[in-house]
Amino acid sequence: MKHFNRRVTAWTLATFLAAGTQIYSQTAPKAAAPPTPSQSPKPAQPSDQELNIRAYLELLRSDVKSRATAVIAEVMQFDDDEAAKFWPIYREFELETSRLGDERLALIKKYSDNYQNMTDEVADQLAQAVFKLEQARHDLKMKYYERIKKALSAKIAARFLQVLNQILMLIDLQIASTLPVIP
Numbered sequence: 001m002k003h004f005n006r007r008v009t010a011w012t013l014a015t016f017l018a019a020g021t022q023i024y025s026q027t028a029p030k031a032a033a034p035p036t037p038s039q040s041p042k043p044a045q046p047s048d049q050e051l052n053i054r055a056y057l058e059l060l061r062s063d064v065k066s067r068a069t070a071v072i073a074e075v076m077q078f079d080d081d082e083a084a085k086f087w088p089i090y091r092e093f094e095l096e097t098s099r100l101g102d103e104r105l106a107l108i109k110k111y112s113d114n115y116q117n118m119t120d121e122v123a124d125q126l127a128q129a130v131f132k133l134e135q136a137r138h139d140l141k142m143k144y145y146e147r148i149k150k151a152l153s154a155k156i157a158a159r160f161l162q163v164l165n166q167i168l169m170l171i172d173l174q175i176a177s178t179l180p181v182i183p
Contacts, residue, residue, distance in 0.1 A: 068167050075163045085151045093144045
């Protein structure tokens with residue numbers, strides 16, 4: 001029964017992520033047209049639509065974080081001592097992960113902005129940036145695996161890594177399934 005509840009929780013998270021990512025992909029801002037010669041260049045200020053999307057993304061991100069935290073808490077089943085050691089480390093991990101999420105979002109925006117007129121140069125820049133981002137995420141997971149292993153145990157650190165990888169794979173699959181392949 002315990003494993004069934006974990007799977008239901010994981011599927012709930014996956015369903016939420018699916019809905020959230022699809023909504024974002026449907027409302028992603030289009031690249032702004034370049035100013036005409038009669039327009040004077042102004043400092044770039046986000047449009048109302050971009051501000052609304054940013055606000056929505058922050059809300060979505062906070063909800064995804066809370067759901068992921070709930071899944072981790074349920075699956076890890078910490079006692080009080082373990083929880084006191086784990087959660088401060090996890091909060092630091094979340095902070096660093098959110099920076100990588102910002103970079104990923106910027107890459108997706110660049111992809112979206114260049115999708116219709118993709119050049120070899122931009123495609124290569126995007127691919128290289130994805131490799132760099134994947135390596136940074138890998139390095140971050142290794143760093144926090146070691147920290148959790150030191151603070152708790154290798155078994156607990158490995159369990160966390162396993163749960164984390166499952167969550168990240170769900171997110172990655174959902175994002176990848178909403179992005180069209182380069183024409």
